Amino acid sequence: MDRSNQHKVKPYLMTRSLLPENQETPIQFIKGDIMDNKLFYRRNHFHYPTLSYSNYRLPINGMVSKSIMLSLQDILQLPSKTIRVVLECSGNKRSLFEPKVFGEQWDKGAISQGYWKGVQLSTLLELSGIGEGAKEIVVEGYDFGERKDLNRVFSYARSLPIEKALHPDTIIAYEYNHQPIPFKHGYPLRLIVPQWYAMASIKWVKQINVIDSNFTGPFQTIDYVYYPNKENNNDAFPVTTINVNSTIQKPLDKEILNTGKDVIKGIAWTGKGFIRKLEVSVDGGITWLNTKLEPTKNTGYGWQYWSYEWTISKKGEYKIMSKATDSYGRTQPKIPFWNKKGYGYNAIDKINVKVE
Amino acid sequence: MDRSNQHKVKPYLMTRSLLPENQETPIQFIKGDIMDNKLFYRRNHFHYPTLSYSNYRLPINGMVSKSIMLSLQDILQLPSKTIRVVLECSGNKRSLFEPKVFGEQWDKGAISQGYWKGVQLSTLLELSGIGEGAKEIVVEGYDFGERKDLNRVFSYARSLPIEKALHPDTIIAYEYNHQPIPFKHGYPLRLIVPQWYAMASIKWVKQINVIDSNFTGPFQTIDYVYYPNKENNNDAFPVTTINVNSTIQKPLDKEILNTGKDVIKGIAWTGKGFIRKLEVSVDGGITWLNTKLEPTKNTGYGWQYWSYEWTISKKGEYKIMSKATDSYGRTQPKIPFWNKKGYGYNAIDKINVKVE
Numbered sequence: 001m002d003r004s005n006q007h008k009v010k011p012y013l014m015t016r017s018l019l020p021e022n023q024e025t026p027i028q029f030i031k032g033d034i035m036d037n038k039l040f041y042r043r044n045h046f047h048y049p050t051l052s053y054s055n056y057r058l059p060i061n062g063m064v065s066k067s068i069m070l071s072l073q074d075i076l077q078l079p080s081k082t083i084r085v086v087l088e089c090s091g092n093k094r095s096l097f098e099p100k101v102f103g104e105q106w107d108k109g110a111i112s113q114g115y116w117k118g119v120q121l122s123t124l125l126e127l128s129g130i131g132e133g134a135k136e137i138v139v140e141g142y143d144f145g146e147r148k149d150l151n152r153v154f155s156y157a158r159s160l161p162i163e164k165a166l167h168p169d170t171i172i173a174y175e176y177n178h179q180p181i182p183f184k185h186g187y188p189l190r191l192i193v194p195q196w197y198a199m200a201s202i203k204w205v206k207q208i209n210v211i212d213s214n215f216t217g218p219f220q221t222i223d224y225v226y227y228p229n230k231e232n233n234n235d236a237f238p239v240t241t242i243n244v245n246s247t248i249q250k251p252l253d254k255e256i257l258n259t260g261k262d263v264i265k266g267i268a269w270t271g272k273g274f275i276r277k278l279e280v281s282v283d284g285g286i287t288w289l290n291t292k293l294e295p296t297k298n299t300g301y302g303w304q305y306w307s308y309e310w311t312i313s314k315k316g317e318y319k320i321m322s323k324a325t326d327s328y329g330r331t332q333p334k335i336p337f338w339n340k341k342g343y344g345y346n347a348i349d350k351i352n353v354k355v356e
Numbered sequence: 357m358d359r360s361n362q363h364k365v366k367p368y369l370m371t372r373s374l375l376p377e378n379q380e381t382p383i384q385f386i387k388g389d390i391m392d393n394k395l396f397y398r399r400n401h402f403h404y405p406t407l408s409y410s411n412y413r414l415p416i417n418g419m420v421s422k423s424i425m426l427s428l429q430d431i432l433q434l435p436s437k438t439i440r441v442v443l444e445c446s447g448n449k450r451s452l453f454e455p456k457v458f459g460e461q462w463d464k465g466a467i468s469q470g471y472w473k474g475v476q477l478s479t480l481l482e483l484s485g486i487g488e489g490a491k492e493i494v495v496e497g498y499d500f501g502e503r504k505d506l507n508r509v510f511s512y513a514r515s516l517p518i519e520k521a522l523h524p525d526t527i528i529a530y531e532y533n534h535q536p537i538p539f540k541h542g543y544p545l546r547l548i549v550p551q552w553y554a555m556a557s558i559k560w561v562k563q564i565n566v567i568d569s570n571f572t573g574p575f576q577t578i579d580y581v582y583y584p585n586k587e588n589n590n591d592a593f594p595v596t597t598i599n600v601n602s603t604i605q606k607p608l609d610k611e612i613l614n615t616g617k618d619v620i621k622g623i624a625w626t627g628k629g630f631i632r633k634l635e636v637s638v639d640g641g642i643t644w645l646n647t648k649l650e651p652t653k654n655t656g657y658g659w660q661y662w663s664y665e666w667t668i669s670k671k672g673e674y675k676i677m678s679k680a681t682d683s684y685g686r687t688q689p690k691i692p693f694w695n696k697k698g699y700g701y702n703a704i705d706k707i708n709v710k711v712e
Contacts, residue, residue, distance in 0.1 A: 007404045007539050009375070012368035015382040017608065019365070026371040048363045095610075102610045102673075102710040148614045149712060183363050252373065254451075254458045258504045317458075354458040356505060 013039060016104050020044035020145075021184070025109035027267075028249045033084065033113065033302060037182045040112045043089050043104075045156050045219070046145030048184070049204050056188060058124075058172075062138075062210035065129025072188055075119055075174065082117040083169055083194060084300035086269045090197035090224060090239045093345035099230075101342035108247045108349075111269075113302045116192045118173030122166045124208070130162070133212045137165040139191045142204035147218055158200060158224075159215035160193065169194045169301070172205060194301040195271040196240050197344070199224045227340040242271025243346035244332060246278060246306075246324040253351035259315060264291075265307035266322055266349070273327030274299060278306040284319035285334070285348070291322075312355050321350045369395060372460050376400035376501075377540070381465035383623075384605045389440065389469065389658060393538045396468045399445050399460075401512050401575070402501030404540070405560050412544060414480075414528075418494075418566035421485025428544055431475055431530065438473040439525055439550060440656035442625045446553035446580060446595045449701035457698035464603045464705075467625075469658045472548045474529030478522045480564070486518070489568045493521040495547045498560035503574060514556060514580075515571035516549065525550045525657070528561060550657040551627040552596050553700070555580045583696035598627025599702035600688055602634060602662075602680040609707035615671060620647075621663035622678055622705070629683030630655060634662040640675035641690070641704070647678075668711050677706045 013023035025041045058070045089110035094103060125137070140157035147154050164170060173192045174181060181187045186203030193200040199219065224239040246268035251257060264282075268275045279288040294305035306322075325331040336347035369379035381397045414426045445466035450457060481493070496513035503510050520526060529548045530537060537543045542559030549556040555575065580595040602624035607613060620638075624631045635644040650661040662678075681687040692703035 009377045009404075011371035011374060012379070014370045015367040015385065018367060018385060021365045023368070029371065029374060048365075100610060100708070102612050102708075105608075105610050252461075254456060254461050256458050352456070352458075 011039065013042065014107070014109065016106065020046055021048070022104050024106055025112060027109035027111060027247055028252060030249070031305075033296070034177050035112050035114050037176070037185070040114070040182070040185060041089065041110050042184055043110060043198070044143065046143045049142035049144070051142050051188075051204060053188060058189060058205060058207065060124060060128040060208045060210070063131035063134040063212055064125075064210050065131060068128045070124070070127075072174070075124075075172065075189070078119040078123055080117055080119055081169075081171065082115050082175075083171065083192070084113065084115050084298065084302040085192060085194045086111060086113045086242070086301055086303050087198040087201055088242055088245075088269070090199055090343040094342035096345055096347070097336060097338055097342050099338075101340060103342055114177045116171065116173040116190075117175035117178070118171035118189075118192065120168060121170045121172055121191070122168065124172060125165065125210070128210075130210055131212075134162060134210045135212050136161055136210075136215050138209040138211055138215050138217075139202045140206045140209070141202045142206045149222070150218060154218060155206070156202065156219060157215075157217050158202060158220050159211070159217075160200065164193065164196075195242060197224075197242055199239065223341065224343065225341070226337075226343055228338070230340055239343045242269065243344050244270040244272070244275075244324050244326045244330040245346040246322045246332065246349050248320060248322050248349050248351050251320070251351065251353050255353050257312065257353050257355045259312045259355055262310045262312055263307055264310050264320060264322075265305065267303040267305055268322070268324035269303035270324065270326035270330065272330060275304040275324055276327045277325040278304070279323045279325075280308045281321040281323075282310060282318050285321050288323065315355045317352060317354050319350060319352050321348050323348045367395065369398065370463070370465065372462065376402055377404070378460050380462055381468060383465035383467060383603055384608060386605070387661075389652070390533050391468050391470050393532070393541070396470070396538070396541060397445065397466050398540055399466060399554070400499065402499045405498035405500070407498050407544075407560060409544060414545060414561060414563065416480060416484040416564045416566070419487035419490045419568050420481075420566050421487065424484045426480070426483075428530070431480075431528065431545070434475040434479055436473055436475055437525075437527065438471050438531075439527065439548070440469065440471050440654065440658040441548055441550045442467060442469045442598070442657055442659050443554040443557055444598055444601075444625070446555055446699040450698035452701055452703070453692060453694055453698050455694075457696060459698055470533045472527065472529040472546075473531035473534070474527035474545075474548065476524060477526045477528055477547070478524065480528060481521065481566070484566070486566055487568075490518060490566045491568050492517055492566075492571050494565040494567055494571050494573075495558045496562045496565070497558045498562045505578070506574060510574060511562070512558065512575060513571075513573050514558060514576050515567070515573075516556065520549065520552075551598060553580075553598055555595065579697065580699065581697070582693075582699055584694070586696055595699045598625065599700050600626040600628070600631075600680050600682045600686040601702040602678045602688065602705050604676060604678050604705050604707050607676070607707065607709050611709050613668065613709050613711045615668045615711055618666045618668055619663055620666050620676060621661065623659040623661055624678070624680035625659035626680065626682035626686065628686060631660040631680055632683045633681040634660070635679045635681075636664045637677040637679075638666060638674050641677050644679065671711045673708060673710050675706060675708050677704050679704045
């Protein structure tokens with residue numbers, strides 16, 4: 001027997017915590033436009049919920065013309081669309097803030113992309129009708145648990161302003177990469193809100209509620225809020241749109257290279273428009289070089305691969321940086337926008353390598 | 357169908373690189389004295405080797421009374437012993453050095469423990485006899501590849517001084533945790549050198565060679581050498597015995613806790629004697645408290661679990677530290693011994709938590 005063929009070499013999720021399960025993607029090893037479920041980062045607030053699928057119904061209530069209750073069968077029969085979407089945890093790259101912030105120490109892999117298929121949320125809201133004076137759509141998940149800071153049990157729930165809820169690409173999804181959504185990612189139904197950080201894309205959708213006020217759940221008023229000051233909560237504002245960002249996938253930070261030809265490559269993404277330019281620097285930001293954006297048929301709300309052919313002629317240490325600019329002219333800052341809870345990190349990405 | 361029971365939550369290896377495969381254990385989630393193969397860290401210098409097992413033979417050559425060639429069957433029939441051993445990569449915790457060093461950025465999980473069963477290397481050397489003037493025993497693995505720095509292909513091979521080779525607990529192992537050694541960890545035979553960093557415990561043993569000189573292979577004269585100066589190679593000395601060390605497993609670094617009772621726990625290990633004392637500090641090293649060392653029947657060369665019941669009465673930020681002392685009086689230093697290639701990190705372990 002030759003067992004030497006049995007040694008597949010593959011990356012795994014990187015475990016941050018198990019209860020709740022928070023594991024991140026080894027983003028440096030990801031390629032292609034479909035991410036394997038096994039490498040899709042997992043971000044939870046609570047234990048996994050228990051759902052009964054046999055009599056699953058989705059209620060739409062509140063300020064509606066008529067309350068309705070949809071079966072999965074009902075939803076599958078409605079017109080659908082499929083969109084390529086980046087889901088990025090707003091805490092992605094949190095570990096890079098200086099000074100350090102507390103909370104899950106995500107490195108660069110709390111991000112995914114894939115194809116989500118579902119029905120437009122606006123289609124569902126047309127069925128129920130939206131009452132006059134309606135202001136926000138609250139979506140609640142089946143996941144719940146105690147918040148020790150408030151000493152009370154909460155479901156995971158958040159609202160969207162009407163305009164965002166009615167955006168044609170805000171969908172209630174039932175497929176991920178042409179398969180039923182994996183349980184850990186929200187089976188049977190997940191709200192997908194392209195261009196917003198992924199705390200908005202609620203898993204295991206339990207109900208939809210139309211309200212005429214501003215929703216004040218803790219996952220909107222306490223968490224997922226930018227607090228720019230360490231000592232107080234002044235100037236706070238909510239986390240919504242994904243910042244323009246990029247990540248170097250290759251080489252690895254602190255990698256030892258040799259002289260000759262090498263390739264620097266990575267991904268870039270934004271929550272507004274599309275990536276227009278990706279520059280790299282191999283001299284710590286003194287000079288910037290344009291990279292090749294990989295042509296894609298339909299990037300949609302996905303990320304953009306980029307690469308740069310680097311000819312290394314001299315030994316020594318190099319600081320490599322990547323800087324994305326989107327079609328709205330937003331560009332990655334040199335210094336991250338520090339905030340107490342560590343959301344939305346998007347400073348110019350950087351790594352160090354040594355050439356021997 | 358209720359799919360909610362299908363969501364097992366488990367930790368995975370953390371991927372550092374894939375070619376060669378270097379993946380580390382999420383050490384904060386490990387308990388018990390047997391480590392699952394799936395979570396055993398993987399550290400390679402080259403691609404995995406291809407071996408033919410059907411006619412596997414182990415040759416013992418060089419300055420011996422007579423060259424011999426042993427089949428696996430021969431080896432399995434010799435007297436055996438089983439020992440509990442910590443294998444720690446000498447680069448474990450490399451990422452913690454300041455200033456940063458280049459190379460694989462291991463966090464705290466390039467360490468394992470388990471039960472290794474095999475035959476004493478001294479028993480094999482008795483069969484061949486050791487010639488007069490013999491000085492070192494060279495063990496070569498089946499793994500090989502190009503070293504770009506030397507522009508040549510090398511096998512992974514290292515030597516042991518005769519005394520260490522003849523130590524009664526230096527074995528040629530064929531079982532790990534009562535099973536044949538997993539391929540990635542050295543099947544069919546692995547040299548196990550307790551108390552030394554794991555670069556000495558050569559996988560996929562190909563041959564044993566007795567020599568009368570000092571072996572000068574690059575994995576002994578270039579790598580696995582402490583270089584204390586950044587600018588030159590003065591005062592270099594080889595990496596051998598494991599330093600006294602400890603790792604906090606719980607809480608996690610940057611975790612947010614609540615007031616009340618909590619447990620601080622972790623592991624401690626040493627390459628000399630046994631762990632005599634483990635102290636923790638919750639005030640950044642001002643005061644030190646003795647912890648409970650978990651009683652074990654037979655620690656052998658394994659690690660020692662420890663725990664401390666912490667009653668948190670006040671909100672705020674805390675710096676938690678752990679400091680091990682072994683039976684030889686060796687203790688973890690406050691400042692790590694910096695060396696250019698980043699080996700043997702064993703400074704007092706520390707994490708920060710916030711109590712809300």
